[in-house]
Amino acid sequence: MTSAPLIPIHSYLVVSVLLFAIGLIGVFTRRNAIAVLLSIELMLNAANINFVAFWRYSGGAQMEGQVFAIAIITVAAAEAAIALAIILNVYRRFRTVNVDQINLMKG
Amino acid sequence: MGGYELYLIPGFPLIASLLIAALLLRRGERVAPFALIAALLGSLSLSVWALSLTEGHRSFSTALTWLHVGSITLEAGILIDGLSSIMMIVVCTVSLLVQIYSIGYMKGEAGYGRYFAYMSLFSGSMLGLVISDNIAQTYIFWELVGICSYLLIGFWYRRPCAAAAAKKAFVVTRFGDLGFLTAILILSFQSHGILGPHAVFGFRPLEHLVGAGAMGPTIVTVVALLLFCGAVGKSAQFPLHIWLPDAMEGPTPVSALIHAATMVAAGVYLVARCYFFFAAAPIALFVVAIIGLATLFFAASMGVAENDIKRVLAYSTISQLGYMMLALGVGGYTAGFFHLTTHAFFKALLFLTAGSVIHSVHTNDMWQMGGLGRRMPITAITCLVGALALAGIPPLSGFWSKDEILAAVWFSAIPGGKIIFAFALAGVVLTAFYMFRLWFVTFTGAPRTEMAAHAHESPLVMTIPLLVLATLVVVAGGLKAYVPWASGGIAEVIRFGHGEDRASSVVMAASMVVAVIGIAVAWAAYRASVISPAAFNARFPAVYHLLKNAWYFNRAWELFATHVVIAGARLAAWFDRHVVNGMVDGVAWISGWIANRLRLAQTGQMQFYALVFVIALIAGLIVVFGRDQSLLTLVMRRP
Numbered sequence: 034m035t036s037a038p039l040i041p042i043h044s045y046l047v048v049s050v051l052l053f054a055i056g057l058i059g060v061f062t063r064r065n066a067i068a069v070l071l072s073i074e075l076m077l078n079a080a081n082i083n084f085v086a087f088w089r090y091s092g093g094a095q096m097e098g099q100v101f102a103i104a105i106i107t108v109a110a111a112e113a114a115i116a117l118a119i120i121l122n123v124y125r126r127f128r129t130v131n132v133d134q135i136n137l138m139k140g
Numbered sequence: 141m142g143g144y145e146l147y148l149i150p151g152f153p154l155i156a157s158l159l160i161a162a163l164l165l166r167r168g169e170r171v172a173p174f175a176l177i178a179a180l181l182g183s184l185s186l187s188v189w190a191l192s193l194t195e196g197h198r199s200f201s202t203a204l205t206w207l208h209v210g211s212i213t214l215e216a217g218i219l220i221d222g223l224s225s226i227m228m229i230v231v232c233t234v235s236l237l238v239q240i241y242s243i244g245y246m247k248g249e250a251g252y253g254r255y256f257a258y259m260s261l262f263s264g265s266m267l268g269l270v271i272s273d274n275i276a277q278t279y280i281f282w283e284l285v286g287i288c289s290y291l292l293i294g295f296w297y298r299r300p301c302a303a304a305a306a307k308k309a310f311v312v313t314r315f316g317d318l319g320f321l322t323a324i325l326i327l328s329f330q331s332h333g334i335l336g337p338h339a340v341f342g343f344r345p346l347e348h349l350v351g352a353g354a355m356g357p358t359i360v361t362v363v364a365l366l367l368f369c370g371a372v373g374k375s376a377q378f379p380l381h382i383w384l385p386d387a388m389e390g391p392t393p394v395s396a397l398i399h400a401a402t403m404v405a406a407g408v409y410l411v412a413r414c415y416f417f418f419a420a421a422p423i424a425l426f427v428v429a430i431i432g433l434a435t436l437f438f439a440a441s442m443g444v445a446e447n448d449i450k451r452v453l454a455y456s457t458i459s460q461l462g463y464m465m466l467a468l469g470v471g472g473y474t475a476g477f478f479h480l481t482t483h484a485f486f487k488a489l490l491f492l493t494a495g496s497v498i499h500s501v502h503t504n505d506m507w508q509m510g511g512l513g514r515r516m517p518i519t520a521i522t523c524l525v526g527a528l529a530l531a532g533i534p535p536l537s538g539f540w541s542k543d544e545i546l547a548a549v550w551f552s553a554i555p556g557g558k559i560i561f562a563f564a565l566a567g568v569v570l571t572a573f574y575m576f577r578l579w580f581v582t583f584t585g586a587p588r589t590e591m592a593a594h595a596h597e598s599p600l601v602m603t604i605p606l607l608v609l610a611t612l613v614v615v616a617g618g619l620k621a622y623v624p625w626a627s628g629g630i631a632e633v634i635r636f637g638h639g640e641d642r643a644s645s646v647v648m649a650a651s652m653v654v655a656v657i658g659i660a661v662a663w664a665a666y667r668a669s670v671i672s673p674a675a676f677n678a679r680f681p682a683v684y685h686l687l688k689n690a691w692y693f694n695r696a697w698e699l700f701a702t703h704v705v706i707a708g709a710r711l712a713a714w715f716d717r718h719v720v721n722g723m724v725d726g727v728a729w730i731s732g733w734i735a736n737r738l739r740l741a742q743t744g745q746m747q748f749y750a751l752v753f754v755i756a757l758i759a760g761l762i763v764v765f766g767r768d769q770s771l772l773t774l775v776m777r778r779p
Contacts, residue, residue: 057754061747069747136744 045086053079066120066130070113077109143193143202146218149186149228150268150281152179153235157260160253169253173243176260177236183267184232188624191225195625197632201273201344212328213338219273222626222633223477227270227409230481231402233612234488235263237605238397241492244601245393245499255295255391262288266402270409274341275324278410282320282374285403286313292398293390305386312383316373320410323366330359347416357421364417364424367410368431375407375461378435382694384458385442388450388504392495395450400457400491401484408464408480415473415636429469429554436462437563438691440570444577445687448504449494452578455690456530457487459567463545466564470557472548473636479541481630482616486529486538489609493523496602497582500595506581508592513583515595518603520583522610527579529613531572532655537617539652542568544620547647565654572658580666 052075059072081102088098124130156179164172193200203217239259246255265288269281287310294306324341331340331349340346349355355363371377376384387399398404411418411428418425436459443455460483467476496519501509513520529538546568549561587593597603619630626632664670677684689695743749 061751132746135746138742139744 042086042090045082049079049082049086052076052082064131064133066123066132067117069132070116070120073116074109074113077105081105143200143218143220146186146190146202146220146271147216149183149190149218149232149271150264152182152186152264153260153267154264155179157257157264160257160260165253165257172253172256173239176256176263177239179260180232180236180239180263183263184229184236187225187228187232190220191222191229192625193220194222194225194633197222197626201342203273203342211332211339214276215274215341216277217273217342218271219343220271222635223409223412224270226477226481226623226630226633228267230484231263231266231270234401234484234609235259235266235397237609238393238401238488238492241396241495241602241605242391242393244599245495246391249391251295255292258288258291258295259394259397262292262398262403266406269406273343275327275343275346275414276341278413279320279324282370282406282410283317285398285406286310286317286374289313289387289398289403292394293387295390295394299389302389305383305389309383309387312380313373316370316380316407319366319369319373321370323363323370326359326363326366330355330363343413346414350416350420360417361421361424364414364421365427367414367417368424368428371407371410371465372431373407374410375404375465376435376458377407377431377462377465378438379693379697381435381439381458382690382697385446385451385454385690388448388454392450392491392498395454396488396491396495399454400487404457404461405464405480405484408461408468408476411465411468412473412477412480412634415468418468419636425469425471426554427469429466429560432462432465432467432469433560433563434462435459436466436567437570438693440567440574441687442690443574444570445684446574446690447507449497449506449509449578449582450491450504452506452574453487453490453494456490456571456575457483459571460487460530463542463564463567466560467545467548470549470552470554470560472545472552474631474634475541475544475548477634478619478630479545481619482529482537482541482613485609485616486526486536486613489522489606489613490526490530492602492606492609493519493526496598496606497595499598499602501589501591503589503591506578508589509582509587509595510585510589510592511583511587512592512595516583516597518597518606522603522606523579523583525610525613527575530575531659532568532651533659534652535614535617537613537615537619540617540620543648543651546651547644550644550647565650568651569654569658569661572655573662576659576662577666580662584667 056072056075056077056079059075060069063069063072084098084102084105088096091098120130123135127135129135153176156175159175160172164175199219199221201217201219203215206214206216208214239256242255242259246252249255262285265281265284269278269285272278272281290306290310293309294303296302297306327341327346328339331346332338340349350360373380384399384404388395390399418428439455439458439462443452443459446452446455460479464476464479464483467473467479496516497509497512498504500516501512503509525536529536532539532542534540546561546564549557549564554560587595621629623630623633661671665673686692
């Protein structure tokens with residue numbers, strides 16, 4: 034079914050690392066909670082790329098890589114729903130979704 | 141020999157005290173003394189049996205383990221030898237007679253049952269102290285007799301002076317007890333590990349340890365001196381003697397039993413019981429002798445100017461206890477204990493006669509008495525017997541024991557022995573003088589008050605114990621020559637090492653002559669009015685005031701308490717407030733300071749937390765996989 038891939042796995046891993054790094058930097062730097070959420074989605078997708086790439090390059094006999102990728106997409110959808118609900122509540126309470134303004138736990 | 145039944149010697153009165161406290165206090169107060177008397181009769185017969193068991197200078201001990209605490213094992217034990225069994229017979233006899241006397245003396249008194257409950261507790265505790273085979277148990281009973289003394293001095297607790305006297309007695313003896321407790325603590329550290337894993341408290345094991353030189357001479361000396369501290373407090377020795385005259389606020393039978401015959405003798409008994417420490421520490425022995433000498437001389441001189449009949453006897457007791465300590469200090473082991481025995485009888489007798497007089501005249505001031513001899517003949521004659529014994533007139537018991545003490549001093553090799561002897565002899569003169577001053581003023585001449593003129597003899601229940609005690613005072617001197625189950629007399633039963641048996645007709649004659657001089661001066665001053673005491677006082681006001689105020693010892697202690705002790709307390713309070721509290725506060729402050737710094741880490745910024753989390757994760761990964769190249773090569777391997 035599968036022939037030897039033309040593009041080496043490195044390329045996929047580099048894309049995945051870049052995507053993950055962009056997501057991480059977004060989590061650290063974006064002030065808007067929704068943007069933070071989006072960045073987390075990027076990181077999850079970086080993991081997805083890894084799963085599929087490793088599956089493809091390890092022979093592709095079993096389906097774990099794809100199954101996990103689909104599981105992560107499902108979890109990400111659920112997570113997005115909950116996170117958006119939280120953000121909505123945070124907005125009602127603080128009238129802002131800027132995460133740096135929500136510092137009730139400051140010591 | 142099992143001997144467990146001998147536990148009942150202290151057991152009987154202790155059971156009686158529980159019985160009286162639990163059952164008889166509410167109803168049946170009248171039966172209370174009989175419960176105690178029955179208990180004491182049981183204890184007395186067991187004590188006599190115990191003495192019979194020591195025939196042939198034997199001794200034995202039994203112990204029950206009471207509790208283990210770490211390396212310390214406390215035991216409830218009994219040690220039966222000549223010393224303890226004779227002491228127990230003395231305690232039981234005097235206590236028995238005092239209880240019978242108390243039935244009459246305390247009649248109609250509020251707290252009649254309470255009185256006998258305390259007395260039972262005291263008798264049991266005193267017997268427990270005497271029979272004890274280890275120093276820890278001795279200390280427990282030592283404190284128990286102390287608390288009984290406190291309770292009984294303050295028996296009339298509604299009277300402020302009685303309450304104050306009780307407190308004073310308790311606090312002053314506490315000074316000494318501190319030394320005793322320290323000695324026990326030192327022993328528990330020093331003896332630990334020598335004979336096994338446990339600390340040694342038993343008298344006989346300790347004697348072996350000291351005899352074998354297992355403890356250094358310094359330790360032995362320190363322990364001996366600290367034990368003597370306890371004895372100084374309990375036996376009212378100089379300079380802690382000040383509590384005993386005040387203790388006379390208690391009922392007179394209490395003074396007779398506790399503050400004359402038994403409890404105050406416990407200090408002497410302790411020194412005798414722990415004599416192996418003292419024998420191995422010449423410095424301690426010398427201190428004992430000097431303190432004894434100072435006590436006997438000062439106290440005797442204080443007795444000369446006292447007008448309260450009971451306080452005269454209290455000073456006399458202090459002075460006689462000083463003689464006993466002096467005897468022990470110069471090595472007169474038998475003499476000291478012999479005097480303890482005879483003194484218990486004649487001083488109890490004297491106190492009981494004083495009580496009889498007070499019961500009848502309702503005052504303690506001897507100058508409000510006079511001429512009581514004709515109205516109270518039994519009291520007067522028994523008091524005379526006691527006074528002659530105290531003064532040391534043969535053939536009464538006091539003569540024999542005092543003579544032995546003087547002989548022991550005379551023959552001792554102690555430095556300054558002859559000077560000590562001179563002071564001891566001077567004490568004999570003073571003793572004879574104050575005692576006969578008391579007797580002449582109280583019982584002879586014309587009645588000085590209305591009350592004295594209408595005095596009447598006490599009831600039989602009081603006079604019979606007086607007569608029995610007077611008989612004992614007369615015959616107790618015979619112990620010198622004969623003790624049941626020991627043909628050689630008291631020196632065979634009570635001895636340390638090889639014992640000592642020296643007599644000197646010179647000493648005997650000297651003590652007799654000076655006693656007669658003392659009596660003659662008292663007669664001349666207070667009976668025949670040849671010498672005028674008032675003129676003497678006017679001539680030497682300094683001497684009079686010094687004696688009248690008991691050498692200002694109370695004043696000195698008061699100054700000591702108000703200045704030195706309070707200053708010490710201030711210092712301790714300062715230390716507590718600034719150093720001890722400061723340390724506690726410091727711990728709290730440092731924790732707060734660190735917390736204040738640490739809380740800055742809690743920014744409340746979610747992204748900051750995430751950053752820290754990621755950095756920590758990367759650091760963790762580097763630590764775990766940092767040196768493991770395989771993971772990297774796995775990823776980097778080209779297909």
